[in-house]
Amino acid sequence: MVEKKVQIRNQAGIHCRPSSLIMGAVEQYAGHQFQLESSRGNSNLTSILDLLALGLQKGDTAILKVTGPDEAQACEKIAELLEKEFDFH
Numbered sequence: 001m002v003e004k005k006v007q008i009r010n011q012a013g014i015h016c017r018p019s020s021l022i023m024g025a026v027e028q029y030a031g032h033q034f035q036l037e038s039s040r041g042n043s044n045l046t047s048i049l050d051l052l053a054l055g056l057q058k059g060d061t062a063i064l065k066v067t068g069p070d071e072a073q074a075c076e077k078i079a080e081l082l083e084k085e086f087d088f089h
Contacts, residue, residue, distance in 0.1 A: 002075040003065040006082045013057040014082070016048075022081045023048045032068030034078065045078075 010018055026034055026045050034045035038060055043050045056062065064082065066075040 001065055001067045002071045003063055004075050004079045006062055006064055006079045008056050008058055008060045008062070009083050009085045011058055011085065013060070014051065014054070016052065018081070018084070018086050019048045019051045021086075022051065022078065025077055025081055029066075029068060029070065029074040029077075032066055032071065032074050034074075035065040036062050036082075037065070038062035 008014060014022070023045070026032075036043045036045055036051070036054070038054055038056060040054045040056060040060065043054055045051060054062075062082070064075060064079050066078070068074060
């Protein structure tokens with residue numbers, strides 16, 4: 001298992017658009033298990049609604065845990081998306 005602490009940087013938090021991109025990336029890692037733990041709750045990142053239910057806001061921190069064949073790469077990719085400051089128009 002690999003884990004990484006992430007901080008939400010997106011101004012509007014993790015809302016529908018970022019969640020969609022994050023879940024799309026999660027789906028690329030078949031055979032991996034993801035766990036996101038925050039003070040707002042936990043998500044196993046199996047559905048977009050599960051991620052949205054956390055209500056992650058700018059400045060929140062969470063621990064991302066990943067297990068699977070390419071866990072280090074998967075963890076870095078998902079952590080990068082969680083920390084990204086999106087510029088949606």
